[in-house]
Amino acid sequence: MNKKEILANGMGRYIDDIKLPGMLYMNIYRSPYAHAKIKNIKGGLNSSEFKSYYKSSVGEMAELSGNKEDKTKFLEPSLAIDEVKYYGQPIAAVFSENRYESEDLLNSINVDFEPMESTCSIDAALGKKDISKYTMAKYELGKKFDEKAVDHDIVLEDTFFNERVIGNSIETRGCIADYKDGMLTFYVSTQSVHSVKGGLMNTLNLDKDHVRVIQADTGGAFGSKGGFYPEYLIAAYASMKYKKPVKWIETRSEYLSAAYAGRGVKSYAKIYAKNNGKITGLEAKIYVDAGAYDAGAGGFSSYFIGFQVTGPYRIENVYIESSSIITNKSPVGPYRGAGRPEASFIMERMMDLLADKLNKDPADLRLLNASDEPFTSPTGEKIEEPTRPFFKKALDEFDYYNVSKNNKTGISFFVLIPASRPGDSARIQVKNGRVNVFLGGDTHGQGHEFFARNIINEMLGVDRELVTLENGDTSLLDMGVGAWGSRSAIAGGSALAVVCEKIRDQVIQKYGVYNTDNLLNGEYDASEFYKIDFDVYSLNANMVTSYVKDGKAMIKDWHSYYDLGKVLDKSNVIGQIEGGALQGIGQVLSESLRYSDDGQLIISSIEEAGLLNAENIPENFHIKWSEGSSKVPSHAKGLGESPTIGTPSALVRSIELSTNKRIRETPIKPDYFY
Amino acid sequence: MYPDKFQYFTPGDIASLEELLDKYRDDSKILAGGQSIIPLLKMRFTSIPNIIDISNIKGLNFIELNDDLEIGPMARTAEVAASNIVAMNCPLLFDAAGKVADPQVRNMGTVGGDICEADPRNDMPAVMLALNADFEITNSSGKRTVNSTEFFKDAYTTALDSNDILTKISIKNIGYHGKYFKFTTMASDFALFAVAINMKLNSDETVKDIGIGLTNVSSTAVKANEVEAYLKGKKIDEKISEEAFSKLLNMIELDDDYNGTKEEKQKILKKIFVNGLKEVYGDSK
Numbered sequence: 001m002n003k004k005e006i007l008a009n010g011m012g013r014y015i016d017d018i019k020l021p022g023m024l025y026m027n028i029y030r031s032p033y034a035h036a037k038i039k040n041i042k043g044g045l046n047s048s049e050f051k052s053y054y055k056s057s058v059g060e061m062a063e064l065s066g067n068k069e070d071k072t073k074f075l076e077p078s079l080a081i082d083e084v085k086y087y088g089q090p091i092a093a094v095f096s097e098n099r100y101e102s103e104d105l106l107n108s109i110n111v112d113f114e115p116m117e118s119t120c121s122i123d124a125a126l127g128k129k130d131i132s133k134y135t136m137a138k139y140e141l142g143k144k145f146d147e148k149a150v151d152h153d154i155v156l157e158d159t160f161f162n163e164r165v166i167g168n169s170i171e172t173r174g175c176i177a178d179y180k181d182g183m184l185t186f187y188v189s190t191q192s193v194h195s196v197k198g199g200l201m202n203t204l205n206l207d208k209d210h211v212r213v214i215q216a217d218t219g220g221a222f223g224s225k226g227g228f229y230p231e232y233l234i235a236a237y238a239s240m241k242y243k244k245p246v247k248w249i250e251t252r253s254e255y256l257s258a259a260y261a262g263r264g265v266k267s268y269a270k271i272y273a274k275n276n277g278k279i280t281g282l283e284a285k286i287y288v289d290a291g292a293y294d295a296g297a298g299g300f301s302s303y304f305i306g307f308q309v310t311g312p313y314r315i316e317n318v319y320i321e322s323s324s325i326i327t328n329k330s331p332v333g334p335y336r337g338a339g340r341p342e343a344s345f346i347m348e349r350m351m352d353l354l355a356d357k358l359n360k361d362p363a364d365l366r367l368l369n370a371s372d373e374p375f376t377s378p379t380g381e382k383i384e385e386p387t388r389p390f391f392k393k394a395l396d397e398f399d400y401y402n403v404s405k406n407n408k409t410g411i412s413f414f415v416l417i418p419a420s421r422p423g424d425s426a427r428i429q430v431k432n433g434r435v436n437v438f439l440g441g442d443t444h445g446q447g448h449e450f451f452a453r454n455i456i457n458e459m460l461g462v463d464r465e466l467v468t469l470e471n472g473d474t475s476l477l478d479m480g481v482g483a484w485g486s487r488s489a490i491a492g493g494s495a496l497a498v499v500c501e502k503i504r505d506q507v508i509q510k511y512g513v514y515n516t517d518n519l520l521n522g523e524y525d526a527s528e529f530y531k532i533d534f535d536v537y538s539l540n541a542n543m544v545t546s547y548v549k550d551g552k553a554m555i556k557d558w559h560s561y562y563d564l565g566k567v568l569d570k571s572n573v574i575g576q577i578e579g580g581a582l583q584g585i586g587q588v589l590s591e592s593l594r595y596s597d598d599g600q601l602i603i604s605s606i607e608e609a610g611l612l613n614a615e616n617i618p619e620n621f622h623i624k625w626s627e628g629s630s631k632v633p634s635h636a637k638g639l640g641e642s643p644t645i646g647t648p649s650a651l652v653r654s655i656e657l658s659t660n661k662r663i664r665e666t667p668i669k670p671d672y673f674y
Numbered sequence: 675m676y677p678d679k680f681q682y683f684t685p686g687d688i689a690s691l692e693e694l695l696d697k698y699r700d701d702s703k704i705l706a707g708g709q710s711i712i713p714l715l716k717m718r719f720t721s722i723p724n725i726i727d728i729s730n731i732k733g734l735n736f737i738e739l740n741d742d743l744e745i746g747p748m749a750r751t752a753e754v755a756a757s758n759i760v761a762m763n764c765p766l767l768f769d770a771a772g773k774v775a776d777p778q779v780r781n782m783g784t785v786g787g788d789i790c791e792a793d794p795r796n797d798m799p800a801v802m803l804a805l806n807a808d809f810e811i812t813n814s815s816g817k818r819t820v821n822s823t824e825f826f827k828d829a830y831t832t833a834l835d836s837n838d839i840l841t842k843i844s845i846k847n848i849g850y851h852g853k854y855f856k857f858t859t860m861a862s863d864f865a866l867f868a869v870a871i872n873m874k875l876n877s878d879e880t881v882k883d884i885g886i887g888l889t890n891v892s893s894t895a896v897k898a899n900e901v902e903a904y905l906k907g908k909k910i911d912e913k914i915s916e917e918a919f920s921k922l923l924n925m926i927e928l929d930d931d932y933n934g935t936k937e938e939k940q941k942i943l944k945k946i947f948v949n950g951l952k953e954v955y956g957d958s959k
Contacts, residue, residue: 103676103718251676253717551942552860590860594932602932603861604717610861670859670866671938674945 003449003469012217015174015189020245023176025102026235028248029092029109030257031084034328034599035118038082043109044092047079050237054078054203054230055296074136076293076331078203078230084113085292086330087601088257093234095246118328120599122266122287125325134326136290137299141306142318142378150281150317152272156353161665162342162648163592164264164289166256167335168609169445171219173259174249175232177239184211184236189218191226191444192482193472199228200236208478215472218444222583223334224259225444226484227296253604260297261593262335263666264289265305265342271350272317277358277365281317284309284346288332290324295331297338298324304339307379311347312387312413312539314371318378328599334484336583337644344414348649349664352410352656362653363395363404366413383415385628387539394541394561397624407545407556410653412646416562418638419485420536426495427477427527428456428503433520435460435467439492440480440529442472446640447575448488451568452496455634459500461516479529486638489568493634495530502526536630538563538637542646544618546654551673553589553655558618560646565630565637576639577623584647586612587666588655610667675716683726688839691728692814695837698724704839705729706748706787709779710796734786734841739763742808743845747786752777754785764845766852766872770801773856775863786840789825792832792894795864799826799895800887801854802843804870810842817841826894847885850874851958855950856889857942859933865889866933869947871954879959881905891926891943898922910955915948922947 006012029044041048053075080091094105119125125134147155175188184206188196193213200211218225231248239246250258265288272281286305290298306320351369355362370388377383391413395401403409425440437452449469456467470476481491503526504514511518543559558581567573583591590610594602603609630637652663659673685691695702702724705711714720728734734748737757743764745754754760755771774780774788774797788798789809802809802822809820814837825833834840852872856865868889876882884905886898901918908914928939 100676100679104678551857592861596932605713607863608861610859613860616860667860669934669938670857671934671942674942 004447007217014171014219015176015187015216015247016249018176018187018216020176020178023245023247024095024097024238024242025099026238026246026248027094027102027106028090028231028234028254029094029106029111030254031080031087031089031091033084033113033115034087034120035116036084037114037116038080038084038091038111039114040112041092041109044094045079045234045238046092047077047081050079050234051081052078052203052233054199054228054233074294074299076230076295078233086328087599088254088330089292090230090234090258093238095238095242118599120328120595120597122289122325122327125327126287136294136324136326137302138323139303139306139321141303141320141322144319145281145317147272150272151274152280153275154357155270155272156350156357157268157270158350158353159664160267160269160346160349162263162265162345162587163665163667164261165335165587165591166259166261166593166609167220167222167224168606168611169220169222169224172250172252172255173225173229173231174247175235176245176247177235178245179236179239179243182210184239186211186213186232186236187216188213188232189216189225190472191218191221191442191484192480193442193474194440194480195226195228195482196232197474199232203233204236212473212475215442217471218442221444222336223262223338223484226334226482227260252606256593256603256609257601258330260295260331260333262333262338263342263587264332267346269346269350271354273354275358277354277360277368279313279315279354279369282310282315284320286320286322288324289327289329291327291329291331293331295333297334298332301332301339305343308340308381308415308417309343309346310377310379310381311344311415312383312391313347313366313369314375315369315377320379329595336580337641338485340417340641341584341587341645341648344412344645345649348412349652352653363400363411366411367391370413382535384537385539387413390539390563391541393626397561398543398559400543403543403545408547408654408657409543409545410650410657411541411543412649413541414645416486416538416540416638416642416645418490418536419487420490420532420534422481423530423532424487424491424495425477425480425527425529426492426499428499428524430503430519430522430524433466435462437467437469437496438473438477439469440477440495441483441488441492443469443483446483446488447572448483448492450572451489451493454569455493455496455500459497460503460519462520466520477527486640486642488640489634489636490536490632490638491530491532493568493636494532494632495528497633498530499526499528502528530633532632534631536632536637538565538628540642540646542650544647544650544654546651546658548655548658548673555585555616555618555651557620557622558647559622559624560643561624561626562639562642563628563637564625564639566627566635567625568634568636573625573639574623577643578621580640580643581621581647582612582617584644585616585618585651586610587644588648588651588668589616590667592667677715678718678721680722681724683724684730685726685728686730688731688812691726691731691839692837694724694726695839696814699836702726702836704790706790707750707783709775709783709787710791710793743848745785745843745845747840747843748784749786750781751783751785751788752780755780763848764805764852766804766850766854766870767801767845769852770797770854770870773797773854785843789843790832790834790840792826792830794829794892794894795890797854797856797865797868797889800868800889801870803887803895803897804852804872804885805845805847806885808844808846809840810844812839812841813837823897829893831894847872847883850883851954853950853954855946857946867891867939867943869950871950873954873958875958880907880909888926891928896925898925900925910951912948915951918951919944919947
């Protein structure tokens with residue numbers, strides 16, 4: 001049985017399926033306030049006993065930001081110290097051998113709060129006198145320019161907002177810490193056992209030989225399980241203290257209040273253009289609602305958005321000011337796309353605005369602003385392929401000029417920037433006639449097993465059924481990064497390809513010749529960290545048609561034309577594309593994490609979070625791709641985030657053609673269609 | 675789900691149910707499907723020491739046409755939404771039952787539970803008000819009948835005492851035309867608001883009788899008495915509908931919240947109300 005069949009048949013082993021002898025259940029007492037002083041705490045494990053700050057190294061694109069500022073002042077304590085800064089922040093923990101009793105014990109905790117004024121949105125923070133107090137990080141990209149020096153006929157401005165959304169994986173966060181004889185064994189639902197191990201070692205001062213992190217079957221993540229969380233530390237500390245295994249598995253409302261959310265971006269854009277449609281200048285101010293603490297992404301995501309805002313378009317003058325704003329909300333983290341959809345939304349919305357203003361076809365206008373040569377944007381984004389020929393081909397594949405005559409049609413063009421750096425690791429172990437594969441990034445529902453089997457089959461000639469992809473385990477592969485940022489086929493796939501060569505060499509060394517029987521009859525083992533210190537960008541396009549019925553947008557046809565490099569597995573590709581498209585649609589139509597003005601989270605279920613219903617699935621998916629060249633050994637390009645980038649911009653355009661009302665925000669408000 | 679501890683009872687007849695209710699009074703609650711109570715317990719928004727599941731009591735699940743349309747409190751919402759008797763005699767109830775929540779909830783949820791819980795977002799209270807339904811209420815000292823207009827007091831508060839049981843729903847106004855116009859955001863199956871309309875015309879196409887109920891526009895379901903009175907005897911056109919809507923505005927309370935401002939909500943409600951009147955009037959002709 002392959003992994004997909006195991007999971008689909010209810011035979012997976014998730015965190016909540018694992019029960020260890022004598023195990024305690026941990027429950028977290030969380031802040032009911034967005035901002036308050038803690039005058040006194042009685043009960044539970046709290047910061048009077050366990051004082052620590054955690055650091056999450058999500059890793060994604062961190063190198064790009066070049067932010068040298070000391071970020072330690074924005075770190076979150078694992079249990080609140082004297083003050084709480086967001087609704088849902090952990091304050092104390094309780095433990096019992098019975099899950100229900102552990103829940104009951106939360107009533108035994110007494111906290112004396114003094115509520116304080118809270119700042120719960122970007123607008124509220126921008127209205128403050130001393131904005132620097134509310135700024136986590138600030139960047140300038142491109143070069144300031146003088147309006148008079150820019151050749152232009154018209155100037156257009158607009159404001160955009162993407163509300164916070166969150167991954168909402170079916171399985172919430174969870175872990176089991178088991179400390180025994182000086183060794184911490186830590187089971188976790190994660191995208192990266194290595195980032196969890198790093199976090200535990202750094203904060204609890206454990207050396208690498210005394211921490212083993214094992215990935216349980218992981219029921220989805222979408223970015224929210226890429227990093228490190230305070231609850232992991234609390235569970236580990238408690239296991240060391242009570243000398244018993246400690247399990248934490250959260251409820252959905254805890255997930256919504258305290259797992260890292262994504263998006264939450266406001267922007268002001270201004271473009272300068274010629275009457276023929278050529279854009280000559282772009283100015284933008286970008287603000288990220290970073291939350292109360294820096295959990296690894298809040299500080300640099302504003303930079304990352306600004307960096308790629310011009311996407312595939314060659315614009316001579318660009319000046320971006322971007323800031324990460326501190327608010328009394330949960331820390332922001334990477335959510336599928338993580339800055340990329342936000343950037344594309346700004347640029348593509350401005351393209352459509354300009355097309356309307358000049359009465360030009362939006363596709364023609366995009367082609368005009370694309371490029372026939374490689375170029376580097378004023379923000380430093382190196383586009384190594386000419387963008388215009390690709391998008392011309394995409395429009396042909398979509399049959400755009402015909403479709404758009406009779407349908408409300410939106411398109412979007414974008415460049416995907418995968419988190420290829422710093423590469424990743426893989427290990428192959430051949431034993432008992434079977435091949436076990438380990439990857440540095442942990443599969444969490446995408447089905448990496450399929451591409452891993454194909455690579456082994458293609459390079460070593462082994463039957464796919466004899467290949468197993470194991471869950472992450474730091475004792476079996478002691479180096480690695482993680483699965484996020486559209487990187488697995490690029491970094492993980494390449495590491496695996498390189499290790500295949502090593503295994504092949506081992507067989508040749510032994511027998512003088514390689515064949516599959518020689519491989520499977522022996523025992524072999526090899527691993528490698530394949531380093532990547534360059535970018536693997538790709539060009540991509542989407543087209544969406546829709547109509548409005550009974551006050552709701554219905555999606556008719558969803559088209560993609562993506563450059564995937566070599567397709568490692570077709571079913572992986574289709575699964576990634578359809579799933580990502582649904583998340584892009586959800587962001588536009590319904591998904592959001594809604595807070596009241598005083599920072600109370602006012603949703604408590606996955607339904608209220610606005611996940612799509614089946615009726616909102618597009619009537620037809622038309623999935624196409626090209627297989628352009630790629631510099632890495634797997635020959636793959638990125639994919640995972642592409643549908644979340646291209647869908648929102650194309651869909652909102654399609655909808656506004658039905659209503660003749662411009663869309664500036666996601667999700668669309670209920671009264672929009674009335 | 676991790677609720678507080680509770681005792682769980684499944685009485686097999688009304689007499690045992692009455693006994694339990696007399697014993698535990700305010701410390702108990704009837705479970706009649708669980709559409710509302712289960713989520714409240716699960717989130718620990720409430721704690722109920724004694725849960726009395728009435729699904730084993732025979733004779734509470736029926737849909738019958740006698741002089742009135744009579745519905746048992748344990749008729750599952752899905753059964754009502756699939757009943758020919760209901761479809762033929764009470765299209766408003768038929769339409770509304772099919773619009774409650776999702777199929778799983780309709781399979782477990784009951785019309786009686788929906789009424790008695792009186793969550794302002796529940797659909798059945800407004801439907802019952804539009805239908806002028808009567809409720810038979812039973813307790814250990816006997817039976818009484820309460821009209822729906824006297825039943826809904828406030829959010830989660832009804833004319834039921836802690837030992838009362840709803841035993842029958844009677845609908846006299848049958849053979850009308852009617853529909854339930856429910857506006858939901860895409861993020862929820864609960865109504866942001868909804869309008870229930872039940873209508874019968876005279877031979878000259880003037881309104882003979884009309885019932886209008888509204889969901890989630892106040893702390894409990896609203897019966898639009900003044901609007902009903904205004905529309906009786908009139909032929910409905912756009913001008914009349916708009917005038918009716920302005921009268922309706924005096925009877926409801928919309929607030930600003932994350933779903934939109936008061937003005938934005940009024941804009942949507944107006945469209946739903948005016949279009950709804952037009953549609954049901956058209957059907958009635």
